[in-house]
Amino acid sequence: MSTPGADPREPWPLWEVFVRANRGLSHVHVGSLHAPDAEMAIRNARDLYTRRNEGVSIWVVSAEAVTTSDPGARDEWFESPAGKNYRHARYYEKAEGVRHL
Amino acid sequence: MSDPHADVHGDVTVHEVELAEELAGSGAGVASPDVAEYAMYLGDDALILAQQLGWWISRAPELEEDVALANIALDLLGHARSFLHYAGSASGRSEDDLAYWRDEPEFRSAWLFEQPNGDFAHTIARQLFASLYFEALYRGLAGSTDAGLAAIAAKAVKEVVYHVDHAEQWMLRLALGTDESRRRITVAVADLWPYLDELFRDDALTGRLAAAGAAIPPGSLRAPVMDAVEDVMRRCELQAPEVPYSAAGGRSGRHSSQLGYILAEMQVLARAHPGATW
Numbered sequence: 611m612s613t614p615g616a617d618p619r620e621p622w623p624l625w626e627v628f629v630r631a632n633r634g635l636s637h638v639h640v641g642s643l644h645a646p647d648a649e650m651a652i653r654n655a656r657d658l659y660t661r662r663n664e665g666v667s668i669w670v671v672s673a674e675a676v677t678t679s680d681p682g683a684r685d686e687w688f689e690s691p692a693g694k695n696y697r698h699a700r701y702y703e704k705a706e707g708v709r710h711l
Numbered sequence: 712m713s714d715p716h717a718d719v720h721g722d723v724t725v726h727e728v729e730l731a732e733e734l735a736g737s738g739a740g741v742a743s744p745d746v747a748e749y750a751m752y753l754g755d756d757a758l759i760l761a762q763q764l765g766w767w768i769s770r771a772p773e774l775e776e777d778v779a780l781a782n783i784a785l786d787l788l789g790h791a792r793s794f795l796h797y798a799g800s801a802s803g804r805s806e807d808d809l810a811y812w813r814d815e816p817e818f819r820s821a822w823l824f825e826q827p828n829g830d831f832a833h834t835i836a837r838q839l840f841a842s843l844y845f846e847a848l849y850r851g852l853a854g855s856t857d858a859g860l861a862a863i864a865a866k867a868v869k870e871v872v873y874h875v876d877h878a879e880q881w882m883l884r885l886a887l888g889t890d891e892s893r894r895r896i897t898v899a900v901a902d903l904w905p906y907l908d909e910l911f912r913d914d915a916l917t918g919r920l921a922a923a924g925a926a927i928p929p930g931s932l933r934a935p936v937m938d939a940v941e942d943v944m945r946r947c948e949l950q951a952p953e954v955p956y957s958a959a960g961g962r963s964g965r966h967s968s969q970l971g972y973i974l975a976e977m978q979v980l981a982r983a984h985p986g987a988t989w
Binding site: 621622643644645646647649650653654657658661662 | 773774775776778779782876877
């Protein structure tokens with residue numbers, strides 16, 4: 611195992627932080643931080659992102675492990691739903707006699 | 712029934728944050744003279760260590776560690792405020808009076824806490840010893856017959872458990888990291904080891920208070936703290952250094968040459984501008 615920081619000019623690796631605010635909610639991305647390894651990343655996240663009772667659970671993910679969509683391909687990826695109103699539930703008329711909808 | 716101004720997304724409200732009591736044990740009334748003196752031992756240990764850790768702000772190896780050390784320093788400052796507030800109740804002095812207007816011989820902190828920050832390894836070794844000591848002490852003290860001491864210790868113990876974890880994590884990484892980090896933590900442990908013994912020395916005051924169930928006899932902490940220290944050392948694959956114990960006498964106001972410099976920096980502003988607020 612190579613030791614992070616063995617080269618003093620090399621910064622610690624980047625980690626993405628997810629915090630769950632409460633039971634029943636999902637973990638939400640809150641930001642990122644540097645840490646030498648996952649164990650320390652969790653601790654740094656506790657110090658940086660849960661100082662004011664923001665959470666009950668933390669996940670950290672190595673930023674390198676995150677695969678992102680191509681920001682340059684936004685049009686073809688994300689504009690297609692425009693005008694396709696039938697994808698929304700409210701597009702449809704409520705059938706007669708259906709209750710509790 | 713339907714409100715024309717209703718937000719289709721539902722109501723969004725900002726709840727006022729409930730702020731918890733800032734000074735633990737502040738409802739416990741006036742401390743007896745003995746308890747006040749003992750609270751000064753405890754408060755001064757936390758105060759001097761907090762002041763020392765504050766030096767690291769903007770100087771830690773990475774921004775994240777800067778925040779971690781500052782967080783720990785602020786926890787310790789909170790413990791110091793609570794203990795000194797309680798100590799001052801016996802003589803009509805505030806925690807600020809005690810922190811800023813006592814001179815070196817009136818401080819009751821042990822020598823471990825005034826030892827220099829050194830390199831990061833020295834700070835971590837000092838944190839390990841200090842945090843393991845605080846944890847064992849506060850666990851016991853949470854059951855004190857003195858309501859003020861018990862309340863402060865019960866709140867502090869949860870925080871120092873986290874400080875122990877922080878120090879252990881760094882001990883392991885420094886000891887098992889590179890040749891250089893292992894060399895540095897080995898030196899740091901040997902430099903700070905002599906100051907452990909003072910923490911476990913019984914004196915007349917702690918004897919009287921322990922008999923009444925108010926204090927934890929320092930001697931009773933030696934075995935649990937040293938066991939915990941040696942457990943971390945074993946996981947770090949480090950040997951206990953063979954160095955003589957220091958003659959430290961902080962509990963009676965005899966300090967090493969370090970404390971004067973720490974107090975000068977800590978007290979200069981309050982003494983230059985008495986009663987200043989901002």
